[in-house]
Amino acid sequence: MSRRYCPLARTLLLLGSVTILGVITMSPAMSQTTQFPGGFLERDDAAPRSRWTNSQVQSIIPAERTKFTYPTPYNTEAFRLTIPNDCGNRDCVQYVGYSYWRNINNHVNSHQMLIFVTLKNWLGGQGPTLFSFDKTTEQITKVGPLFSSGSPFASQTGEGWYFSGTKPTVLYLMDGPKLVRYDVVAKTFQPVFDVSTQFGQNRKIWQPHSSDDDLVHSATLQDTSTGAYLGCVVYLESTHQFRWYPRLGTFDECQVDKSGRWTVSLEDIGVSNDLANRIFDNVTGQETVLSGPYSTLGHMDMGFGYMVGADNYNALPNATILWNLEPSINLGPVVHYNPNWTINHANQPTHTNARRGVAAADQFACGSCADRSSTQNEIVCFRLNGSNTRLVVAPVMTDLNASGGGDDYGKTPKGNLDVTGKYFLWTSNVGSNRLDAFLVKVPNEVLYGAQPLAPAKPAKPSPPRGKPR
Numbered sequence: 001m002s003r004r005y006c007p008l009a010r011t012l013l014l015l016g017s018v019t020i021l022g023v024i025t026m027s028p029a030m031s032q033t034t035q036f037p038g039g040f041l042e043r044d045d046a047a048p049r050s051r052w053t054n055s056q057v058q059s060i061i062p063a064e065r066t067k068f069t070y071p072t073p074y075n076t077e078a079f080r081l082t083i084p085n086d087c088g089n090r091d092c093v094q095y096v097g098y099s100y101w102r103n104i105n106n107h108v109n110s111h112q113m114l115i116f117v118t119l120k121n122w123l124g125g126q127g128p129t130l131f132s133f134d135k136t137t138e139q140i141t142k143v144g145p146l147f148s149s150g151s152p153f154a155s156q157t158g159e160g161w162y163f164s165g166t167k168p169t170v171l172y173l174m175d176g177p178k179l180v181r182y183d184v185v186a187k188t189f190q191p192v193f194d195v196s197t198q199f200g201q202n203r204k205i206w207q208p209h210s211s212d213d214d215l216v217h218s219a220t221l222q223d224t225s226t227g228a229y230l231g232c233v234v235y236l237e238s239t240h241q242f243r244w245y246p247r248l249g250t251f252d253e254c255q256v257d258k259s260g261r262w263t264v265s266l267e268d269i270g271v272s273n274d275l276a277n278r279i280f281d282n283v284t285g286q287e288t289v290l291s292g293p294y295s296t297l298g299h300m301d302m303g304f305g306y307m308v309g310a311d312n313y314n315a316l317p318n319a320t321i322l323w324n325l326e327p328s329i330n331l332g333p334v335v336h337y338n339p340n341w342t343i344n345h346a347n348q349p350t351h352t353n354a355r356r357g358v359a360a361a362d363q364f365a366c367g368s369c370a371d372r373s374s375t376q377n378e379i380v381c382f383r384l385n386g387s388n389t390r391l392v393v394a395p396v397m398t399d400l401n402a403s404g405g406g407d408d409y410g411k412t413p414k415g416n417l418d419v420t421g422k423y424f425l426w427t428s429n430v431g432s433n434r435l436d437a438f439l440v441k442v443p444n445e446v447l448y449g450a451q452p453l454a455p456a457k458p459a460k461p462s463p464p465r466g467k468p469r
Contacts (some may be wrong), residue, residue: 026423036422038069038076039443043432044388045339048375054431055455057397058095060255060431065140076394079140081131081425082117086123086142087442091403091434093158095118095410095427096216099350099368100209100255100301101162103425105169105184106420111136113418114184115425116146117437119363128161130184133439146171165212165258165419176204176224179217179235193235198242207231209255212304212356218262220253229253232265234282240436242311245280245287256282257302258354262325264307266298274298274313279329288329294336295321295331299347301365303354308384309366310347318339320349320367322360322384332360335366344369345380345390348414353421361385364447368413368426370398379415379424379440389445394440402427406466411435417442 105114119125126457164170177196205219231246254265272409274293300309305326322332346367366381405411415426
């Protein structure tokens with residue numbers, strides 16, 4: 001994945017009971033309708049709040065792995081996951097991989113949530129590490145490293161790894177040319193596909209994604225000798241077949257939607273200061289190109305037959321827009337924007353909470369970002385119906401001028417939602433010399449007036465944009 005930052009202007013910059021391990025206990029599903037405290041609604045163009053000082057931020061952060069409550073106006077409940085002792089007081093916490101890769105498992109049928117965060121073993125940590133969160137007692141447990149110290153995976157950052165949308169203990173990760181499933185409890189591997197069988201021995205994969213039913217997978221195909229991105233490979237697990245979408249220009253990345261029907265790639269095909277979106281129908285192979293610069297998506301995430309992301313050429317400041325892919329490819333509404341061009345709340349959108357069978361307009365996404373403005377960067381959520389009202393959840397707490405987290409990309413939050421949309425995980429340096437991982441409860445009922453989500457409604461067709469190829 002290229003290191004795309006949060007823009008501060010219109011320029012696109014090139015995201016029954018079983019005991020497990022003696023700690024984690026699985027049990028029947030808890031209610032997913034629990035209403036969490038705090039949060040407030042405001043219009044997208046509402047005046048921003050002043051940024052907290054680093055001392056104000058640090059005054060509310062507990063020293064231990066425990067819960068804390070953000071002060072007014074947020075009043076939301078959050079949890080510190082990592083502490084200095086995890087790293088021997090060094091800056092070993094790896095940033096959350098990106099907003100579209102789940103660090104939280106599917107915990108719908110359990111009172112336990114599993115979270116993975118990498119604690120760099122070359123900086124005092126134990127490598128990719130499993131944490132558990134008990135939704136009943138709200139206790140956080142550091143379960144331990146996912147791999148033995150001798151495993152080659154123990155020294156990896158975990159970027160590009162993600163939990164399955166359905167299988168509670170399965171983590172997807174890359175092994176050279178292979179995509180594999182790793183069971184974080186049984187600690188066993190299962191191969192999904194190997195690109196070397198069809199594309200040659202000098203190939204590997206990067207930036208993988210999987211449909212929520214675990215049957216369709218996409219990845220960037222990379223030359224092992226030069227590192228060049230060659231295009232997008234899609235694997236259809238039910239038929240054991242590959243689809244191959246070679247690059248047209250300078251390839252950035254590709255992503256399969258959560259239904260497995262659609263794959264979208266981001267490529268530089270010569271449009272000044274922008275990336276094109278190439279949309280592929282994985283059933284028919286038909287391609288549609290959105291060439292830009294207007295209404296193409298940079299940072300984005302995908303739902304079931306639609307995509308949501310940043311449109312840096314929109315007239316509204318740092319706008320996030322929707323594209324429908326079904327029943328036709330058509331441009332949807334602006335779903336979020338900022339009051340001005342100097343602050344960015346949601347340029348790294350996460351929609352890892354997408355629900356099958358529910359229209360995009362009846363769903364929501366969240367976003368996070370960090371900048372050097374004098375206003376507060378916040379975790380916000382917004383409906384995908386163009387109502388242009390956001391739920392303000394919590395401050396990001398990151399200071400890009402503090403040393404924790406390394407470069408600006410490492411410091412930006414890139415947070416992601418769990419499958420229920422009730423929890424948001426991100427990393428922040430809280431104005432200090434190290435990065436830490438935090439979890440916040442998302443009071444998403446506020447977006448819907450404490451009412452359940454409306455049932456799915458058929459999308460309204462409109463003329464397609466772009467030119468079919």
